[in-house]
Amino acid sequence: MATIVFPNEHSPVEDAESLHKSFEGWGTDEKSIITILGHRNTYQRQQIRKAYEELFQEDLVKRLEKEIHGEFERAVYRWILEPADRDAVLAHVVIKEGKNYHVIAEIATVLSPEELLAVRRAYLLRYKHSLEEDVAATTSGHLRQLLVGLVTSYRYVGEEINARLAQSEAEILHEAIKEKKGREEEVIRILTTRSKTQLLATFNRYREAHETPIYEKLEDETSDEFHKALYIAIRCFIDHTEYYELVVREAIKRRGTDEDALTRVIVSRAEKDLRDIKELYYHKNSVHLEQAVAKEISGDYKNFLLTLLGKED
Amino acid sequence: MATIVFPNEHSPVEDAESLHKSFEGWGTDEKSIITILGHRNTYQRQQIRKAYEELFQEDLVKRLEKEIHGEFERAVYRWILEPADRDAVLAHVVIKEGKNYHVIAEIATVLSPEELLAVRRAYLLRYKHSLEEDVAATTSGHLRQLLVGLVTSYRYVGEEINARLAQSEAEILHEAIKEKKGREEEVIRILTTRSKTQLLATFNRYREAHETPIYEKLEDETSDEFHKALYIAIRCFIDHTEYYELVVREAIKRRGTDEDALTRVIVSRAEKDLRDIKELYYHKNSVHLEQAVAKEISGDYKNFLLTLLGKED
Numbered sequence: 001m002a003t004i005v006f007p008n009e010h011s012p013v014e015d016a017e018s019l020h021k022s023f024e025g026w027g028t029d030e031k032s033i034i035t036i037l038g039h040r041n042t043y044q045r046q047q048i049r050k051a052y053e054e055l056f057q058e059d060l061v062k063r064l065e066k067e068i069h070g071e072f073e074r075a076v077y078r079w080i081l082e083p084a085d086r087d088a089v090l091a092h093v094v095i096k097e098g099k100n101y102h103v104i105a106e107i108a109t110v111l112s113p114e115e116l117l118a119v120r121r122a123y124l125l126r127y128k129h130s131l132e133e134d135v136a137a138t139t140s141g142h143l144r145q146l147l148v149g150l151v152t153s154y155r156y157v158g159e160e161i162n163a164r165l166a167q168s169e170a171e172i173l174h175e176a177i178k179e180k181k182g183r184e185e186e187v188i189r190i191l192t193t194r195s196k197t198q199l200l201a202t203f204n205r206y207r208e209a210h211e212t213p214i215y216e217k218l219e220d221e222t223s224d225e226f227h228k229a230l231y232i233a234i235r236c237f238i239d240h241t242e243y244y245e246l247v248v249r250e251a252i253k254r255r256g257t258d259e260d261a262l263t264r265v266i267v268s269r270a271e272k273d274l275r276d277i278k279e280l281y282y283h284k285n286s287v288h289l290e291q292a293v294a295k296e297i298s299g300d301y302k303n304f305l306l307t308l309l310g311k312e313d
Numbered sequence: 314m315a316t317i318v319f320p321n322e323h324s325p326v327e328d329a330e331s332l333h334k335s336f337e338g339w340g341t342d343e344k345s346i347i348t349i350l351g352h353r354n355t356y357q358r359q360q361i362r363k364a365y366e367e368l369f370q371e372d373l374v375k376r377l378e379k380e381i382h383g384e385f386e387r388a389v390y391r392w393i394l395e396p397a398d399r400d401a402v403l404a405h406v407v408i409k410e411g412k413n414y415h416v417i418a419e420i421a422t423v424l425s426p427e428e429l430l431a432v433r434r435a436y437l438l439r440y441k442h443s444l445e446e447d448v449a450a451t452t453s454g455h456l457r458q459l460l461v462g463l464v465t466s467y468r469y470v471g472e473e474i475n476a477r478l479a480q481s482e483a484e485i486l487h488e489a490i491k492e493k494k495g496r497e498e499e500v501i502r503i504l505t506t507r508s509k510t511q512l513l514a515t516f517n518r519y520r521e522a523h524e525t526p527i528y529e530k531l532e533d534e535t536s537d538e539f540h541k542a543l544y545i546a547i548r549c550f551i552d553h554t555e556y557y558e559l560v561v562r563e564a565i566k567r568r569g570t571d572e573d574a575l576t577r578v579i580v581s582r583a584e585k586d587l588r589d590i591k592e593l594y595y596h597k598n599s600v601h602l603e604q605a606v607a608k609e610i611s612g613d614y615k616n617f618l619l620t621l622l623g624k625e626d
Contacts, residue, residue, distance in 0.1 A: 117430075120467050130469050133506035144502070145458070152465030154433050156443050189457070193446035 001275040003310035006040060012047035015040070016055050019048070028067040030300040037076060038307035041271055045080055071259045072301040078267045079308070084118035087111070088126055090264065091119070091151075095134045101147060103264070104135060105229040106243075108150035109236035113157060120151070142184045143226040149192025150233060156195040166198065170205035177217050184226075191233055199237050213238070241273055245280040248289065257296045262305070270308040278309065314588040316623035319353060325360035328353070329368050332361070341380040343613040350389060351620035354584060358393055385614040388576045392621070396581070397431035400424070401439055403577060404432070404464075408447045414460060416577070417448065418542040419556075421463035422549035426470060433464070455497045456539040462505025463546060469508040479511065483518035490530050497539075504546055512550050526551070554586055558593040561602065570609045575618070583621040591622065 015036050022029035040048065052060040064076055078086050087107045094103050108116055123131040135147050169190050176183035191199070206214045215234045222228040235243040244265050251258035251265075269277060281289040290309050294302060328349050335342035353361060365373040377389055391399050400420045407416050421429055436444040445461050452460060482503050489496035503515070519527045528551070531544040548556040557578050564571035564578075582590060594602040603622050607615060 117467075124467070124469050128469055128471060128473050130467055130506060130508075132466065133469070133508075136502045136506045140498075144498075148462070148506075149465075152462075152467070153445065154430075154437070154443055154465070156437050156441055156446070158441060160441050185453075185457075189449045193443060193449045193461075195443075195446075 001273060002271050003274040003278065003308065004039060004041075004270055006044060010040065010044055012044070012051035013055065015044075015048045016052035016060070019052065019060065020056055023063060023067050030068060030072070031303070033064075033068065033076065034300065034304050034307050037079065038304060042082055046082060049080070068300070070301065071263065071297070072299065072304060074259075075263045075267060075301060075304055078263060079270075079304075082122075083268070083271075084115065084122040085126070086268065087119040088123040088131070091123065091131060092127060092134070095138050098138055099225075100260075101139065101143060101225045102228045102232040104147055105150055105233045106236055108147075108153070109233045110240045110243075113154045116151070117154065139225075141226070142188065143224075143229060145185070146188050146192065146226060146229055146233070149188055153192055155193070156198075158195065159197060160195075161198055161201045163201065166201035166205045169194070169202045170209060173202065173206060173214060174210060177214070187230070191230070191237075196237055203234070203238055241276045241280055244269060244273075244277045245284060248277065248281060249285065252292050252296050259297065259301075262293070262297070266305050266308050274309065314586060315584050316587040316591065316621065317352060317354075317583060319357060323353065323357055325357070325364035326368065328357075328361045329365035329373070332365065332373065333369055336376060336380050343381060343385070344616070346377075346381065346389065347613065347617050347620050350393065351617060355395055359395060362393070381613070383614065384572045384576065384610070385612065385617060387572075388580060388614060388617055391576060391580045392583075392617075395435075396584075397428065397435040398439070399581065400432040401436040401444070404436065404444060405440060405447070408451050411451055412538075413573075414452065414456060414538045415541045415545045417460055418463055418546045419549055421460075421466070422546045423553045423556075426467045429464070430467065452538075454539070455501065456537075456542060458498070459501050459505065459539060459542055459546070462501055463542075466505055468506070469511075471508065472510060473508075474511055474514045476514065479514035479518045482507070482515045483522060486515065486519060486527060487523060490527070500543070504543070504550075509550055516547070516551055554589045554593055557582060557586075557590045558597060561590065561594060562598065565605050565609050572610065572614075575606070575610070579618050579621050587622065 018032060018036055022032040037045065037048075049060045052058070052063075056063075061077065061080060064080070065073060068076060078089070081089065091104050091107060094100050107119065111119065120131050123129075123134075127134070132148050132152050135151060136144055139147060172183065172186050173190065176187045190202070194202070203214050215231055215238070218227060218231040218234065222231050232243070235246070247261050248265050251261040265277070266274065278289045281287075281292075285292070290306055290311050293305055293309065297305065331345060331349055335345040350358065350361075362373045365371070365376075374390065374393060377393070378386060381389060391402070394402060404417050404420060407413050420432065424432065433444050436442075436447075440447070445465050448460050448464060449457055485496065485499050486503065489500045504512070507515070516527050528544055528547045531540060531547065534540045534544075545556070548559070560574050561578050564574040578590070579587065591602045594600075594605075598605070603619055603624050606618055606622065610618065
């Protein structure tokens with residue numbers, strides 16, 4: 001479940017006018033930006049962008065870039081985009097920086113086939129390259145094979161499971177993980193082409209046969225980008241709420257907070273399942289996520305994330 | 314250009330009734346099947362299927378399977394399907410038989426990104442597996458990498474060319490082809506991710522620098538499925554009309570005609586560019602394609618293909 005309740009009725013024109021007012025005079029009224037944008041859903045935010053453009057002949061996103069800064073700006077910028085476009089931007093940052101490729105594995109495995117396709121379309125539109133083209137051009141070897149396979153997948157969605165296949169592919173995965181090398185291509189084939197339902201069946205057979213979840217052995221081997229992406233893809237397939245709770249927990253635990261990860265999870269999941277992530281976080285840490293976040297970060301950035309986390313003013 | 318002119322006005326109900334009549338009594342009236350179905354476009358054929366189903370509570374395709382046989386049946390069956398569905402069936406035949414994988418390379422490179430996506434959707438719907446899943450499960454090594462990359466691609470479509478990249482990737486391709494091994498992964502990356510416009514620029518730089526078309530060196534190495542698929546993908550990217558003319562020419566030239574290939578090209582291209590293929594065939598062979606086909610095959614199969622080739626009764 002989502003964390004925020006959005007108004008059923010809202011006026012994009014009034015919102016655009018209020019935002020414009022918040023930019024005027026000395027200093028920017030950040031509180032108003034947070035109050036308005038932090039309480040509008042994807043569709044409403046796009047309507048506000050349109051209204052703002054029409055009223056003031058100016059791109060709201062460009063104006064925001066001038067008015068606000070730092071982590072706050074980055075979070076607002078990501079929030080204001082449509083989800084597919086936001087994921088295209090997140091993927092592009094990874095490609096440009098040449099690190100954190102696991103974020104691409106996360107996007108490609110959490111989304112439904114149609115949502116992933118929307119990200120590919122958004123990426124093409126923005127960058128005039130295909131997502132797989134840029135991933136392939138900046139990676140190599142098994143990491144390339146895995147990521148290109150994940151982002152280009154268009155999986156079967158449905159309940160049909162082939163039990164015999166789950167059994168045999170659980171064994172292939174076990175051999176690959178045990179032997180540590182030489183079977184990577186089969187692992188990649190399985191993870192990049194099987195349906196999520198089928199993969200879950202395979203992982204369940206693995207756990208039954210070997211009395212340990214499949215990702216456990218991989219957990220200690222995430223030192224290179226390939227194994228990290230592999231580990232994260234598997235975690236996301238199994239339970240992405242658990243995975244996101246882990247990301248948030250580690251982002252907070254780290255010396256000098258991982259703002260990128262924190263923003264990514266909160267912004268991407270606020271309209272989806274952030275409430276579940278919060279509940280799981282409380283269950284696993286005995287601290288409310290809002291409290292943990294409030295202790296870690298500060299200023300407008302903090303106020304904005306807390307708004308997305310559902311904290312009422 | 315297409316070979317056949319379709320009636321602007323037609324009655325799906327009358328067509329369905331005429332077809333039904335042609336099935337009744339002793340023997341089937343093949344001539345009427347050819348006259349009707351051979352002169353209806355994709356949309357009209359789907360309307361006829363619908364009308365037939367409603368009128369006679371029977372699937373027209375299933376009924377045709379009982380009424381007609383052999384190569385004639387196969388050609389009519391392929392013709393009656395929507396193009397994306399037909400290509401899904403063609404790909405599935407390859408996967409089931411475990412041979413002629415170059416047909417998948419042909420489909421994936423000739424179609425536009427959106428058309429290819431439609432084939433993937435049709436495949437999912439029919440077989441409850443993804444196309445890439447079945448390709449990956451029945452192939453291995455470089456053939457798998459190439460084909461999975463080709464069928465999952467969703468390329469940039471547009472005029473933008475990176476000239477520097479065309480130059481450098483032309484050299485990568487040259488090294489790979491000259492050295493014969495060890496650079497396959499780079500060749501696969503380039504062919505499976507770059508836009509068609511960009512690939513054409515790369516192939517042109519190659520031809521300028523080495524005074525020979527890129528596929529020439531590959532021509533003699535098509536003994537294994539990987540090199541054959543590679544060769545065919547490149548030919549299709551460069552000029553698929555030329556490629557199809559070659560397929561038809563070889564299908565006819567072979568001892569004991571390659572009916573599969575002949576049917577595939579004629580059925581798939583009749584509504585698209587079969588007229589261009591015919592003109593090129595005449596230009597290269599000084600024989601009309603209709604004449605060559607008429608000499609090679611016989612009976613209803615012959616009459617049907619000649620109808621699709623635009624021969625007027």
